[in-house]
Amino acid sequence: GAVVSQHPSRVICKSGTSVKIECRSLDFQATTMFWYRQFPKKSLMLMATSNEGSKATYEQGVEKDKFLINHASLTLSTLTVTSAHPEDSSFYICSARSHGGYGYTFGSGTRLTVV
Amino acid sequence: AQRVTQPEKLLSVFKGAPVELKCNYSYSGSPELFWYVQYSRQRLQLLLRHISRESIKGFTADLNKGETSFHLKKPFAQEEDSAMYYCAPQSGNNRKLIWGLGTSLAVNP
Numbered sequence: 001g002a003v004v005s006q007h008p009s010r011v012i013c014k015s016g017t018s019v020k021i022e023c024r025s026l027d028f029q030a031t032t033m034f035w036y037r038q039f040p041k042k043s044l045m046l047m048a049t050s051n052e053g054s055k056a057t058y059e060q061g062v063e064k065d066k067f068l069i070n071h072a073s074l075t076l077s078t079l080t081v082t083s084a085h086p087e088d089s090s091f092y093i094c095s096a097r098s099h100g101g102y103g104y105t106f107g108s109g110t111r112l113t114v115v
Numbered sequence: 116a117q118r119v120t121q122p123e124k125l126l127s128v129f130k131g132a133p134v135e136l137k138c139n140y141s142y143s144g145s146p147e148l149f150w151y152v153q154y155s156r157q158r159l160q161l162l163l164r165h166i167s168r169e170s171i172k173g174f175t176a177d178l179n180k181g182e183t184s185f186h187l188k189k190p191f192a193q194e195e196d197s198a199m200y201y202c203a204p205q206s207g208n209n210r211k212l213i214w215g216l217g218t219s220l221a222v223n224p
Contacts, residue, residue: 034211043201043214093159097210103149104212106159 002028004096006107012115019081021110023094029074030096034104035067038091051079084114086108117142117206121215128192129223135220136187138202140178148185149212150176153199162187162200172196179189192222 013019013031023033032051036044050056050071058064065074066088068080077096081088094107119140127133140146150162163171165178165185176187185202199219203212 032210043216044212046214049211084218096214103161103164104151108158 002026002096002098002103002105004030004094004105004107006094008110009108010083010111011113013112014081015085015114018080018082019041019084019112021075021081021092021094021112022080023077023096024097024109025105026095028096028098030077030098031074032097033069033071033077034095034097035077035079036093036095038109041043043057044093049077064115081112084112088112089114117204117213119202119204119213119215121200121202123218124216124223125219127221127223130194131191133212134189134192134196134220136200136220137194137214138185138187138196138215140183140185140204142183142204142206142213142214146206147210148176148178149202149203150174150185150187151201151204152215153201155198158200192220194222194224196220197222 005024007022034049035047038044046059047062048056048058048069050069052071052074056069071077090110093109095104097104148165150164151159153159175191178185199217201217202215206213
């Protein structure tokens with residue numbers, strides 16, 4: 001079945017630095033990638049939607065200059081958290097969908113801790 | 116606004132008992148609805164979608180447009196069904212999912 005590989009699974013970084021999270025679709029072409037953030041005991045919060053080769057569409061309240069999304073190929077999308085702050089500490093999850101596909105394949109998530 | 120409600124944060128049943136996880140949605144138009152499951156230490160995965168009307172791992176879900184509900188049911192719960200369950204309607208041109216808060220199902224021996 002479809003697999004999305006997300007790396008790293010955990011990362012600790014210092015305030016002010018940037019962190020890049022990668023999601024790769026291993027056996028299908030991810031025409032659309034969704035990036036989520038999940039707070040403890042809360043539902044998934046959609047941050048942005050990206051279509052391959054296009055600029056990402058950000059949800060209201062999500063800073064596009066802080067959360068940079070690149071979806072340059074059909075198998076790779078990246079989320080870069082720039083100038084990270086402790087309040088950016090969270091669980092980030094990517095989800096990919098192929099063209100015409102109905103299901104969404106999720107990455108295993110990245111636990112980001114900013115100290 | 117499009118919204119999905121899963122009224123039960125936690126549902127605890129005994130093995131072999133029937134289980135129903137409730138989901139209500141508010142959505143204009145004809146939504147496509149999904150149930151996703153997350154087992155302990157695993158990633159989210161698709162459980163079933165309403166269009167396919169299939170039964171996965173013994174679970175079924177019927178879309179009731181009159182009640183705007185999409186409850187997930189299983190007649191005999193198993194311990195391995197213990198997981199977090201999310202009901203998610205699909206929305207818009209980008210077909211993004213609208214997420215509920217999820218229901219944690221605990222099946223006790």
